Amino acid sequence: MTSILTEPVTGPSAWRAADFTGEDDWVVTLTPEEIHELDAALTSARIRELPLEALTMADFPLPALGKTLERAVQDLEFGRGFTVLRGLPVERWTPDEARLAYWGIALHLGTPVSQNADGELIAHVKDYDEGGLDNPATRAYRTRNALPFHTDSSDIVGLLCLRGAGQGGGVSTLASSMTVHNHLLAHHRELLGLYYRGFVYDRRTEEGSQELPYYRNAVYGYFDGQLSCRFYMTHYIESAVAKTGIPLSGIERHALRLFQDIAERDDHRVEMTLRPGDLQLLNNNVVVHGRSAYEDDPGRRRDLLRLWLNTRYARCIPEDFARFRRGMPRTRR
Template identity: 40%
Template structure:
């Protein structure tokens, strides 16, 4: 389904403004109170996908080829190299995701917790420049991100990327400390130096500081879009309901945006095949046959 299959005569102009705000403004937009309680799961999926298609092209979020993701607690630990952040209720520190833009639609909220916050990448960068200018050059160096067992056969299990790039007059950041540290399990990845740890500590401290971060009331029916190049986001740990029908459930999209910023060739590390623009992020899907059960649990897959 494309944007042409999902006409929005009264919302399309607002979505154009949202797209401009994501790329040229503050880098995030929160749309409040979509009445998700009126719709079935399938209808909510369709609405979210259709709105997202007006902003960009969905790219695969994992090696299984899920294009429409479901953020739910699976009881897994982030310490497990095969676990991704949307599969756990554990705290997620400030990070960016592997696409131009992230879209989240809250269908059900947790019993408590799951507080969302955002921070400007440029604000973090400027604060590092002001406090520790000696660390700025290290942001542009090659660092190594764990690919969490989602590389294609024959590819390296980690991506070699800069944390920051400056291209086309815009600063872009790619940061996930959990993946930076877990990449150390590979013997051919260079060991982190003490100065690297100092840099990561400073990024985390600045991103979480009250002066820079903004907490977001992400509630049932809320739709949040983030520009991953311009904004880092986090989520606190949460407690969920025992009833499976009440557990927290958030839909997620990774989008390659139209008319996105120029990014250097090494920004995404190893070449990606996303089903959209291969230079706009995503995880290359493996050529697998999925059972109906796994499709139902995981989300929509590539139309092979």
Template identity: 35%
Template sequence: MADAEAAGSREWWADAAVAGLGERRADAGAVGERKPDAGAAGEWSADARVVGSGEWLAADVRGDDGWKVRLGEGHRREVLEAVRAVAVRESGSVAAGDLGTVRVGLPAAGLPATELPGAELPGAEAARSKAVGVGLAGLKAGGDERAGDGAAEGLWEGYWLPTLGPVLRQVREELVGGRGFVLLQGVPVEEMSEREREIAALGLGCHVGGIVAQMAGAPVMHVRDTGADPAQARTRSYEHSGRLGYHSDPTDVVALLCVRPAKSGGLSAIVSSVAVHNEVARTRPDLLEVLYEPWWHDRRTGDEPDSFYTKPICVRREGGGVSVAYGPDYIRSAQRGAVVPPLSAAQREAMELLDRLTNDARFVLTMDLREGDMQFLNNHVVLHSRTAYEDDPERRRHLLRLWLTVSRP
């Protein structure tokens, strides 16, 4: 993994705006439709290519383990002790009647958690996830400070990682100033209960960034096949076992803790969206311009008009760089909306090109997430996918997902 001091001198990716119902948008001064480096007659110049952090090819990283961080036995014990300290406090601090009112972390760009989109969780799971999130609003990125109020007071006291904490700060630096992805290995999930695994994921995530509320305000989501039909208007991508197209999640960072892998399949694959962007700039600059224009997307909250919204796929950053927010499955499903116009010929061609490049072996790094692996991805510079999978009925694939926002300490 990149040296933390060196990473600190690189461009800070985390300040890309995260605003408005969990959607990444350009700053007010940089409208999403802005076409950078546009020449006369709207043609793009050759320097539309982006230079900076987050660009890599598969050949650059396949033989390099610098993006992997293996926890030693001391780190594993440290995590277990911290988790169990929090679990003890939680069991004595959260009454059943308080579960609907506890605070659940740091929403993106200061937005209330209730403003983030998403389907409702089953009651018991929503209550459990909210309970686990008590106190997160006072646990700042990096694990440097503690605060709280009410039931949250003192709950997370003790989740301090004196030797692992500095390693996780280097993880954050690599995410925002390096390749944009890290694989943490060896989290001792096999020695934990389900509740303790949730606490472990949240505590580790809090040392990397601030927790962003997800569906129904939950700070952690359980990723497993529920048998949901992907064709249904409210089905989310984490609820079925089918293949997922390359996409990014709506916050700075997404983290996935593997509790159990699938019986077969379920491989994670990532690409540098910066490298893909630059390949489009090199080969089809006319289509690159299309990616900076507004596209219709689907929140999958139902069939009403507010399930559909527009944003560009690519947004130029002030000072250089690009943030790429792509999700072909959600763009295509948006076509069902009565307010959504058909994709233009140029948009269809741009999607075909993106889908071809993101599946090109030159760009793809595959990870077979195993028990105890925790994957961190910078959504601005990395797109991720998953192959279809088959479950063992007795040991179903199970991951825990966090959404994180990162800011300069």
């Protein structure tokens, strides 16, 4: 077990709701010059017709927007841990153009990694009509269910909104996992060892033929003077029980609920509704996120493009702390 941090986390990553006056504190609206530059880079990249994986930053030059993206990376890695870039012209891009533009932006942010057993580097977050989270073969991003606070596997997760929910819902909620840890330290320090030991998660059919269908991952780890968090979907913990045959103890269930309750406090969380053209970026090491349930209009689905990536400033974390930080292995062909 890693050593347990017994001092409060300080600095901008340990934020509370009162630290913000509104969305102007985290929204960066792109300028016409930056959009023009992005369009030019998109046109150039389309002409070359290279596969996404073959493109580099040099193939997608963004001299002005690149500076904005560098500031975003600084906020993600060393600041509050989240930001929203607003104004991407998704309404006039084709789906392929949106993917390509998003990929070009991602190259300036870091290195994208695989998100599932299909090896997808860009995944659609929408309702796939596969049932809810109680279906042990369904990943959370493929449902319209409400999602409890959680992290993804990579350091950074990006969500580019193409279409919002026609009948409302899908509100994004964020909380600082550093603030959650500070609260646990102050009021429930006897439970901290549970979070540093972690929980067993269901692979949800993403495992290879020679792999176990579950794995253990810690919620918190303190490495090289930095506290990091990975708190995956609690539904995956529940469905892992059927595969391990080992039930959760009462104290484990209490710890899982307590984490959610602390993150959900009005004085700890912030909410935002992503509009088309918004790109939300957050750092899974220091921020947990959730989403309210939503309903689609007939023939019009809420649709966000998701990227997982790691920046060049990535912190030092043991490989076994964030199991799929560098991407999920491709097990389906």
